[in-house]
Amino acid sequence: xxxxxTAEVTIGRPLDAVWARLIDWNNAARWMPGVExxxxxxxxxxxxxxxFTTRGKERMGQIAALDxxxxxxxxxxxxxxxxxxxxxxxxxxxxxRVSLVADCRMTGPVRLLGPVIRSAIRRADSxxxxxxxxxxxxx
Numbered sequence: 001x002x003x004x005x006t007a008e009v010t011i012g013r014p015l016d017a018v019w020a021r022l023i024d025w026n027n028a029a030r031w032m033p034g035v036e037x038x039x040x041x042x043x044x045x046x047x048x049x050x051x052f053t054t055r056g057k058e059r060m061g062q063i064a065a066l067d068x069x070x071x072x073x074x075x076x077x078x079x080x081x082x083x084x085x086x087x088x089x090x091x092x093x094x095x096x097r098v099s100l101v102a103d104c105r106m107t108g109p110v111r112l113l114g115p116v117i118r119s120a121i122r123r124a125d126s127x128x129x130x131x132x133x134x135x136x137x138x139x
Contacts, residue, residue, distance in 0.1 A: 004083075004102040004118045009129040011096050013136055018096040019069050019089050021135065025050065031132040033124050050074065080110035081117060085125075100129050 011018050021027070028038040034054045040063075041049040050061045064075035064084060071088040084103045089096050104121055106114050 002103050002105050004104050005122045005126045006099065006101050007126055007129045008097060008099040009133045010092050011098060011133050011136055013095060015069065015089055015091050015096045018098060018136075022087060022089065022098070022132070023072065027135075031128060031135050033128055033131070044068075044072075080106050080108040082106075083121065098129055098132065102126075 023044045025038050025040045025044075029035045032038065032052075036053040036056070038050060038052040041051065044063065044066065046063055046066045048063045050063065052059055052061060059076065059078060061074055061076040063072060065071070065073040065086075069089070071086060074085045074087075076083045082105045086101045086103070088099045088101075090099075091097075102121060102125060104114075104118055106117065110117070
């Protein structure tokens with residue numbers, strides 16, 4: 001089992017506005033738990049490197065997959081841990097449904113810590129779509 005959690009929220013805004021906010025890397029730290037800053041090295045495209053600061057340390061990730069306006073997969077590889085966050089947007093009535101599937105795979109000795117790592121990710125990140133949705137009412 002590699003899936004850590006799934007989450008979904010409906011935001012009362014059109015898809016293009018929700019998508020634009022989702023890929024607004026300069027403001028992502030407002031809704032990504034534990035991320036102090038995030039910047040992209042290039043345009044939003046498959047393979048683009050993302051540099052994020054968490055707990056005062058710079059780490060790297062990348063855009064692993066992209067279907068513009070519909071879905072994006074952010075991947076972080078730290079040691080033997082690979083975490084994928086798949087965000088999907090779809091119209092729902094007058095708004096947009098946003099879903100998130102977090103997946104985490106481990107290799108080598110760190111596999112023994114799998115349950116602990118997945119639990120920590122679930123605790124830290126499972127509410128991020130609620131925080132993301134709140135950014136539409138806090139401005």
